[in-house]
Amino acid sequence: MVEEGQCLKRRTPDIETMERELNAWQNARNEQRARINWRFTMKRTSGKFKNH
Numbered sequence: 001m002v003e004e005g006q007c008l009k010r011r012t013p014d015i016e017t018m019e020r021e022l023n024a025w026q027n028a029r030n031e032q033r034a035r036i037n038w039r040f041t042m043k044r045t046s047g048k049f050k051n052h
Contacts, residue, residue, distance in 0.1 A: 012018040 012021070
């Protein structure tokens with residue numbers, strides 16, 4: 001998850017703090033129009049799952 005680099009280096013004191021920090025982080029990512037760099041293609045995916 002992308003959040004791992006943001007949150008897991010320290011303990012969060014309570015759920016309210018976590019929600020507030022995640023909302024701020026999400027808003028910043030949205031403002032940056034951050035994109036996901038998928039590491040697979042449809043061709044590779046179809047090959048992996050053709051037997052399922």
